[in-house]
Structures are given as C-alpha cells and as structure tokens.
C-alpha cells in the first residue's frame with residue numbers, strides 16, 4: 529500500500545537562541561532519516577527563522593523547513609503597528625508555513641475567529657502555507673460542545689479564502705486546549721473522533737476532493753510514546769509538537785514513530 533506522507537511541525541514557542549539552534553541541528557541531523565518524504569517544519573520565534581534556515585542549509589538539507597508562529601494583532605501587511613510582524617516579513621525571512629490561531633495566542637491575545645480569518649487570508653496572499661489551530665477547552669468538552677466549537681472556529685476562520693483551491697494550502701491542527709503543555713494526553717480515540725468531526729464540518733463548505741486531500745493533524749502533549757498510535761488513526765495526518773520538539777532526539781523519535789504508523 530502506498531504510504532501517504534505525513535506532516536510534522538515543531539512549535540518552539542518562546543524558546544531558542546543561536547547556540548541552541550547550532551547544537552539542536554547537529555543532533556537532529558545525526559538522527560533523522562534524510563530520505564523522508566514527510567513534511568517536517570520547525571517553527572522558531574520570528575527572530576530566528578532566517579538563522580534556522582541557514583543552519584539547516586549548512587547541513588545540506590532540504591528535509592526540513594522553517595515556519596513562523598503568528599501572534600500579530602494587526603490584519604495588515606505593514607504599517608504603523610509597533611511590535612507587530614506582517615506576513616510578507618515572515619515570507620521574506622524564509623518561512624514556508626505560518627501557525628495561526630494556536631490556543632495560547634487565542635487565549636492571551638483574545639484573537640477572534642474573524643481576526644484569524646484576516647491573518648489566514650494575508651498569509652495565503654503572501655505565498656505562505658497555513659497551519660490553522662482549532663480545539664475546545666475543558667469546560668466545552670465536559671459540556672458536550674466540541675462539535676459546535678469546532679464548527680464556529682472552522683466556518684468563521686476559513687470563510688472567503690478566495691477560491692476553494694486555497695484549502696490545499698491549509699493544514700488544520702486539532703489541539704484540545706486542555707492537552708496543550710499540560711502532559712494530559714488526549715486519547716487517540718478522542719483525537720480521531722474530533723479530527724473526523726473536523727473533516728465532516730469542512731465537507732459542509734468544500735468539495736469531496738478538497739476534504740479528501742485535507743491534512744488534519746493533532747497537537748497537545750505529543751511524545752514519542754503516543755506518536756505512533758495517534759498517527760495510525762485514519763483522520764490524523766501528522767502532529768503539531770510543542771515541548772517535545774525542543775529536544776531533537778525526541779522530535780526525531782516522534783517523526784519516525786508517527787511516519788511509519
């Protein structure tokens with residue numbers, strides 16, 4: 529059977545330094561299989577995107593690429609918005625993907641779906657691929673609101689992207705908020721159920737072909753021990769890894785375990 533390539537994203541959050549990046553990639557490339565066909569993308573803080581790219585190039589590798597973590601609070605490309613970063617700047621620094629709507633940004637910055645939709649459009653217009661994060665918090669899970677929360681985040685966040693073909697540039701990350709950075713793992717059954725819901729919701733506004741080709745990945749306390757089981761489920765096409773992606777040996781183990789599942 530033909531293996532479908534998976535997607536693995538390492539979200540470094542607010543971590544890293546030049547010396548960290550040097551030692552990270554020297555370990556990473558001594559473990560990773562350089563023939564992989566899966567997408568592997570490291571998302572460092574914006575100030576290190578260029579350095580991550582040039583360090584990887586020193587290893588002669590096109591196996592992995594750099595992406596950006598978006599937390600800007602302006603729906604513009606540029607202008608008088610002190611401290612913000614425009615999508616053309618991420619692209620200019622060499623980012624290929626941009627993470628939009630990650631739960632910490634939704635929570636701490638109060639970003640709405642409408643606003644995230646604006647950022648998604650700007651990313652696509654600037655040639656960036658998007659990882660759009662959705663997911664319920666614990667209270668919403670316990671009160672049976674998962675479907676309605678995902679439905680609102682997806683329909684409002686992905687509205688009017690300028691043609692259905694744009695969906696090919698979007699990866700959806702299901703990240704239950706209560707599992708992010710907490711060590712609490714979502715069971716593979718629960719993750720599969722939510723990812724299947726996401727596919728079904730997207731089918732309400734997209735063609736069969738788009739939905740069939742859509743990448744839906746899981747994020748939230750992913751570790752080497754649960755990567756294979758999560759990735760073996762039919763609606764989980766890869767992983768968004770936070771804390772464990774800061775340890776190169778762990779991240780490679782997650783990729784290896786998930787890719788072959």
Ligand code: PGA
Pocket residue numbers: 539630631703707708709710711747748749750768769770771772
């Ligand atoms: P975590 O983070 O793996 O540390 O839970 C997930 C994420 O990047 O959102």
